[in-house]
Amino acid sequence: MKYRSVFDIIGPVMIGPSSSHTAGAARIGRIARHIFGEQPERVTIHLYGSFAKTYKGHGTDVALVGGLLDYDTHDQRIVDALQNAEKAGMQVTFVPDDEEPEHPNTARLILEKGDDRMEVVGVSIGGGKIMITELNGYPLKLTGNQPAIFVVHHDRHGAVAAVATVLARHEINISYMEVSRRKKGQTALMVIETDQPVNARVADEISRLPNMLKVATLD
Template identity: 55%
Template sequence: MKYKSVFDIIGPVMVGPSSSHTAGAARIGRVARMMFGRQPKKAEITFYGSFAKTYKGHGSDVATVAGILDFDTFDLRLKDSLQIAKDLGIKVELRTSEVLTEHPNTSRIVLSDEEKQTEVVGVSIGGGKIEVIEINGFAFQLGFDTPTLLVLHEDRFGMIAGVAKVLTQHRINVGHMEVSRHTRGSRALMAIETDSAVSPQVLEEIRQIPGILEVSLLSLQ
């Protein structure tokens, strides 16, 4: 668990009642929205474990939808998110599952429209902090507390070295890095947490590397 101070345990500035079930749920929803890149037409939300049992009382449902609307944890519109989503024409489907998960505060979010679909699985680990453990079927363990590069690429020799070369040229230090793939030789997703900001120029240089399919930059801060 990536706690850096006592304030991480207390939780962020937020609309209550719970840092884990409300603020954490909102942040998982917001990561899904950032991954999708725009307002979706449909949001399918599945709660597991403790989320599934207490989501109504703790507001995990309205918090998750608020995150999907790109509202932060302290946004007072959070409590009205279901109605706001309806007014915007977003179809929200809420489900619970009895499938056992490694962490009790787990949610799976699928966002879609006519052109694309994004699936994110996240867990709320307490104090408003989250870990994303799956992105479109790729396994990870990411908190998005720092700028995080997500690079979808062909699974072949030299891809990591090519991205690292661009970061080195711009004096960007890597704090944490993970690579996940579905099957050998198909596609892989590279996640890189950096210690400093990543400019649009850097993103464009990475996009120009042969074999790079998609580049995005996410951060909850």
């Protein structure tokens, strides 16, 4: 295995006893918050594998909620995240699940505000690293290490090319792209990781393209 930096070996700067159960959990919560685009009013968190067995003892609960409050892994406020969430008006429910996941450190987060609802599955793979493996039922592989744009769109010819053209016009380079769909000709999810952040102006331009339904970005 090739390491890119010393932090891949010793793990991230963090609050809590475990890079997998604390730092990784905080990153899952924070990425979910950023994809959702704002603080949710209600969150239901299903925990699987070792997350379900040890989430209180290892601080997985406070880490996930801290991430949902947009706290970074080293933020001292993570310790008080449950109380802070209550003060901020965010209701959080934990559901330990007996189902055996593909990876032992798995969480399914359901974020809601008004009529908006988003479901994210995240996996903590060790050393503070994570993988987002599902978004609203669409499979994907997202590390959160680079900026990304998420586009829900009608499954029509030219949709992917249209988005890529806008990014190219703004000199945003694509480093990774994945398109998932549940059924041919219906809706699909385009996930694009980029070398440069996609700002709000570019995201708005993409949202106004034909066949686009929803656009979200991750810096």
